[in-house]
Amino acid sequence: GIQVEQSPPDLILQEGANSTLRCNFSDSVNNLQWFHQNPWGQLINLFYIPSGTKQNGRLSATTVATERYSLLYISSSQTTDSGVYFCAVSGEPGANSKLTFGKGITLSVRP
């Protein structure tokens, strides 16, 4: 099956700094999502981005499908950005497609 690698595994930032989180995948995809897991454990949808670029406030994401990677950019980081960021992909056609998750990137933003 498709492999997903996220890097770096851990990241510590000072509040106000910018960061880039990377997701590499091993095959072509028709679905790619970024999630943020908050301290209470819930996964919050950030972006649905199988290709192209999207922006939402201080966050933006770019997926270069032909080169099999996606980047999540966080600008002017805040302590509330802390948590685990997951990239998940699917390359399966059909109605029963399932996401494959990376191991996550743990981000700590210090005041």
Next chain:
Amino acid sequence: DVKVTQSSRYLVKRTGEKVFLECVQDMDHENMFWYRQDPGLGLRLIYFSYDVKMKEKGDIPEGYSVSREKKERFSLILESASTNQTSMYLCAHKAGGPAYEQYFGPGTRLTVT
């Protein structure tokens, strides 16, 4: 707004008990999923359902069963809970087909003593 609820945020059960975890979504989505999340192991798929009364095993189905009698509700059943089933359980749903966004519920932290 997408809304998916799970029956409990925190649950403590004894070894050998039968445990039911429920998930309800209001998006009329065909696909529903149950995952467990453990430190160092990431998210692992237990079961998923792509229609009412339809189910497929995920990566770690042993010790679990599921039920989907209505489209909006997907239940995870631990027939006889064991301590190694202590975990965070996450329900998710999405429309049928690959190019749709998946949404997660708030999660249930289950402790089996």
